[in-house]
Amino acid sequence: GAGVSQSPSNKVTEKGKDVELRCDPISGHTALYWYRQSLGQGLEFLIYFQGNSAPDKSGLPSDRFSAERTGGSVSTLTIQRTQQEDSAVYLCASSRVITYNEQFFGPGTRLTVL
């Protein structure tokens, strides 16, 4: 079946602009996760959704970052007033249910802020 998909695959933007990153999880997966991978920092957790609710937003680095999920499916990560330090690969993952289940990752969106 189809895996996790993300769009765009690459995004180049100017400092100060807003960007939206999209994630389509595996059909039927109730849990959705966002991570960020940057040089020197490794993979860090940003936020996760159970259905449309986000019980844990602790990884969001600042209030410029927000995310939503609608219909228990597609999720959008929005970064407002982008900064150069936001440059990274943003990865989305989904799992059938939370806690015990395997997380499956998408190909990521590479964000470059000039």
Add this chain to the structure above:
Amino acid sequence: KQEVTQIPAALSVPEGENLVLNCSFTDSAIYNLQWFRQDPGKGLTSLLLIQSSQREQTSGRLNASLDKSSGRSTLYIAASQPGDSATYLCAVKDNRAEKLVFGKGTKLTVNP
């Protein structure tokens, strides 16, 4: 705070060799541990998931073991091939949060 360490950071071996990648974690109160593979410029591919009640999992030439009490996991790759060249990441889910906590990975190069 859970911390995950992977040793070595990089490993280069000749084709056909059996090898072991190591992962250690500081808090043994985990739900599960997952091994991933990442090819350059790509996302993560899940290789094996070990629940906290399990000691090992096998998939083809891969075998992952878990010693929760000592905070260690190993990924054993048998008869390595050039196509195994990638970065291997270990991640744990502990019982305080739903997130995965990742190590920084081991970059494996298998030379023909």
